[in-house]
Amino acid sequence: MASSPMASSTQSPRPNLAFRQLRGPRSPGEFAAAVRRAAREIGERVSCDARYVGRVEAGEIRCPNYAYERVFLHMFPGRTLADLGFAPRAQVRGRGARADAKAPPVPAVIRPHGPHRPSTTDRPSATDRSNTTDRSSTTNKPHTTIQLYESHPSGSDPRACDPYAIQTHEESDVQRRAFMTGSTAAVATASLAPIGLALGGPAEAAARRGRRIGEAEADAVEEAVRKIRLLDDRHGADGLYRRAAAPLRTAYTLLDAGTTRQSASDRLHACAGELAISVGWLAHDSGRFDDARSHYAEALATARVAGDPGLEAHAFCNTAFLARDAGRPREAVRAAQAGTHAARHGGSHRLLSLLALREAGGWAGLGDRVGCEQSLARAHALFQRGASDADPEWMSFYGPAELEGLEAQCWSALGDWERAARHARRAAATASAQTPQFTRNIALYTAELADDLARAGRPDEAATAGLRVLALLDEVQSSRIQSMLAATARVLLPHRRASGVGGFLERHGALPRAV
Known part of the structure; x- marks a missing residue:
């Protein structure tokens, strides 16, 4: 597919700060390489280089072409083009662009920290x-x-x-x-x-x-x-x-x-x-x-x-999780460490274990395998100390299945798909056996398994897992899970002739789209 960027309008470009923020500490060249790898994962071909990244960040490319759009949405699941700092397509081309030619450009909004x-x-x-x-x-x-x-x-x-x-x-x-x-x-x-x-x-x-x-x-x-x-x-x-x-x-x-x-x-x-x-x-x-x-x-x-350290630890724990999902892994590490500091005298080993997993997710997002492995080892050691009366009530979801599921996400972020799939499979099986009432988590772990299997080159198994998730969507409404399934479907698209894949793609394609 053609990879030439869409021509920008004649308006004075505004820097795309949202896209620059998502690039993080990587150089334009490193980020361009990540874009090309992501394109190969979903069967696209783009000739992204440091110059293209620079043009996007400078605001010269107000909206990418369709190939780049699919790649960017694959790289940042759950986000829209607007989240990446791009303008609506109708503003940039066709009748919508001409009608809006005199309107000022819509800048990307970077929300400040805090409320x-x-x-x-x-x-x-x-x-x-x-x-x-x-x-x-x-x-x-x-x-x-x-x-x-x-x-x-x-x-x-x-x-x-x-x-x-x-x-x-x-x-x-x-x-x-x-x-x-x-x-x-x-x-x-x-x-x-x-x-x-x-x-x-x-x-x-x-x-x-x-x-x-x-x-x-x-x-x-x-x-x-x-x-x-x-x-x-x-x-x-x-x-x-x-x-x-x-x-x-x-x-x-x-x-x-x-x-x-x-x-x-x-x-x-x-x-x-x-x-x-x-x-x-x-x-x-x-x-x-x-x-x-x-x-x-x-x-x-x-x-x-x-002056409630328990509540503070909980807030930092969730903030770390959000930062990881939002593409801010360094913030995830810092928030998890702050939560650990707040929880250090609380007496709950399970809470400290969960915070170690949040930190591991941040390190994985940064590509730091050693930091991730150290945090995972700490999380397992703390978990093995068992539950206690000091464990907060909100941690009822955190058991062996969640431990496996969060570890699967770490290996997935590091690109170790086979290892990620093993942990995701354990998470789904454990949750189904021990906590069948947590329907959402079962769907989440199974969606993680489907994606990991697809990226590991096992499309038939991925389709089978994906069909199990689709069967749960009548009960579960989660944009996060639906975004994961959509990413899996894109990875499986080139394998539509493999056993079961066509059926999964057909059923996924029939899902009602959110408006």
């Missing part, structure tokens, strides 16, 4: 707000409003290049009235209800008498955390993320209202932080990396305010 704070350029215009309601007029408390980002198909709207375009969400009449009257218990009753939880009894009495928040409200937030984790274990994140945002807003509204006792305040801080991490994970698993980063930063800030 997102929308600027005036982030906000929709007056015409864009015709179908949304800005809740900022009903409350001035910044932590009671969480910005949500939602994917939009690219092609016609310049802002469609950003899959996380800011969108405000209209609340129910009951919730709006609760915010306007300032009754925090009433807010809790309204916004915890979508998760199947409502505050009754003491909370309703608090709403009537206007008294301060106590243990009953902390119990409700704690139950919301458990409910969200249970639903995620079974069904994945995609259908759950927006529903989970309401209880999170409630939790921080309750914190702002004040509590009757210090013990209730401590519990509420811990529960609100855990809830922020849970919602962040739902964002992470459904491909909303900016949202996830914001929620994790919010949890970390809550942990620091409350």
